[in-house]
Amino acid sequence: MGRSPCCDKNGLKKGPWTQEEDMKLIQYIQIHGPANWRNLPKNAGLQRCGKSCRLRWTNYLRPDIKRGRFSFEEEETIIQLHSVLGNKWSAIAARLPGRTDNEIKNYWNTHIRKRLLRMGIDPVTHAPRLDFLDLSSLLNSPQLNLSSLLHLQNLLNPEALRLSMNLMSANNNQNSDILLQSLQQNQSPVFLPNQFENIIHNQQIPPNFQIQNTNPMQENMGQFSTNSSSLIFQENLAPNTINNNLSKYGYGISDQMRNDLSENSSFQSMNSSCSNNFSFDSVLSTPLSSSPPPMNSDSAFINGSIEEEFCSDLFKFEIPESLNFDDFM
DNA sequence: AAACAGTGCAACCGCTCTGAC
DNA sequence: TGTCAGAGCGGTTGCACTGTT
Incomplete structure (x- = not known):
């Protein structure tokens, strides 16, 4: 008996979210709050997996999300926190208001990690290599x-x-x-x-x-x-x-x-x-x-x-x- | 202008962990 | 103690955009 899947994947939509889907999700959460993700898609009229709804909300739709480029201060903070916390992106995100763990992870992998490597610094240990x-x-x-x-x-x-x-x-x-x-x-x-x-x-x-x-x-x-x-x-x-x-x-x-x-x-x-x-x-x-x-x-x-x-x-x-x-x- | 390669990022997948029951 | 939902993570994919040839 393994764990039951979080949703029935048959017939559920994948890929980029449409504006209409976003509005449905936002309106539902504004009324009922972000809870019971398994039942949320059905109740909100979304053909999405509950996990997909949760990720969409936490990584993109949340009202306190800050969009746009990372500032120098944010970048410095990420590097310093990563040197202490490692790949605990959620812990890092908790100290960067408006930034999500996924966003920080992506930014780390596409920007910071490459630059540290160019500087001869191991991005894992933060030690010079x-x-x-x-x-x-x-x-x-x-x-x-x-x-x-x-x-x-x-x-x-x-x-x-x-x-x-x-x-x-x-x-x-x-x-x-x-x-x-x-x-x-x-x-x-x-x-x-x-x-x-x-x-x-x-x-x-x-x-x-x-x-x-x-x-x-x-x-x-x-x-x-x-x-x-x-x-x-x-x-x-x-x-x-x-x-x-x-x-x-x-x-x-x-x-x-x-x-x-x-x-x-x-x-x-x-x-x-x-x-x-x-x-x-x-x-x-x-x-x-x-x-x-x-x-x-x-x-x-x-x-x-x-x-x-x-x-x-x-x-x-x-x-x-x-x-x-x-x-x- | 078109083809191609490189890049950035949202989103997904599969798995583990945690806490509630 | 076992089950479950939610959360978190690493890795990956797909697509749009940009730069180069």
């Missing part, structure tokens, strides 16, 4: 050093990283031996956040280390789960360190932009007890525009209900208006 980028150009970059390779360990599959290390070894990079040895022994070296900072600043590496994932939201995200950014943006890191790492890990920050950031922008580390829950990925993956709104992610949360699990104001990042982002779009 160097396998989307040109590895050879990275290896030839004068900025490639030990700390950046430590993050490559998180972003590349082991074989790709081994190849990278071999190439660096050929370039007489003595530090690479340490990392290569660790990889060959398949160790899971561990280090603490303050040690990580030492690495960033002093290029020193403990004998055995591991980048610890401090973001619980990303612990279950498979092979790309180790989150570099949650470590990169620990509270005590200097802005220039952050700026340098922006470009190291695939965000395409040019030298000009990095200089502008160093000179004119400010990362404000906020004292917060929820820093471990914050993922900077959402901010990083936020699309840049020629006239960006304030990068304070507070604007992303309509009702504030998510703030308990997502520290939205850990950092405030101000981008000077004179900065030209066209190169990065």
Whole structure:
């Protein structure tokens, strides 16, 4: 005994809704309210499946539906919420007044997802994916050093990283031996956040280390789960360190932009007890525009209900208006 | 101008999950 | 505990529109 179908599909109309059907549905719901979808088509005189009526109402006819293009703020909100909630489109839609889950899903798949991929960002994990980028150009970059390779360990599959290390070894990079040895022994070296900072600043590496994932939201995200950014943006890191790492890990920050950031922008580390829950990925993956709104992610949360699990104001990042982002779009 | 390819989006399908009964 | 309706999700389809050749 399986579940009975929601409707008898024989003789029921499919495809685009006509204006007359819409009017029937609207008038019926205005009188009786949106309930008992199974019986609604019959009572409303519609040759439609109840589920089709429900979807038509919730995705198109509802009076509070907002039509038209997504604003920058809405897009930013979607990206940030998706970095926390994943593909829970209804949960995302609940925080975007007037937008439906289906609309957001479509917009994600047709616009945002493609742009994130072009930016070298995994749209699933919101982590930079160097396998989307040109590895050879990275290896030839004068900025490639030990700390950046430590993050490559998180972003590349082991074989790709081994190849990278071999190439660096050929370039007489003595530090690479340490990392290569660790990889060959398949160790899971561990280090603490303050040690990580030492690495960033002093290029020193403990004998055995591991980048610890401090973001619980990303612990279950498979092979790309180790989150570099949650470590990169620990509270005590200097802005220039952050700026340098922006470009190291695939965000395409040019030298000009990095200089502008160093000179004119400010990362404000906020004292917060929820820093471990914050993922900077959402901010990083936020699309840049020629006239960006304030990068304070507070604007992303309509009702504030998510703030308990997502520290939205850990950092405030101000981008000077004179900065030209066209190169990065 | 016509043919074709690419894109965006509404709508659908099949399935799972959840809560009420 | 099982059944059912509603809700939600991922994936897909079909069509209109737009850009390119």
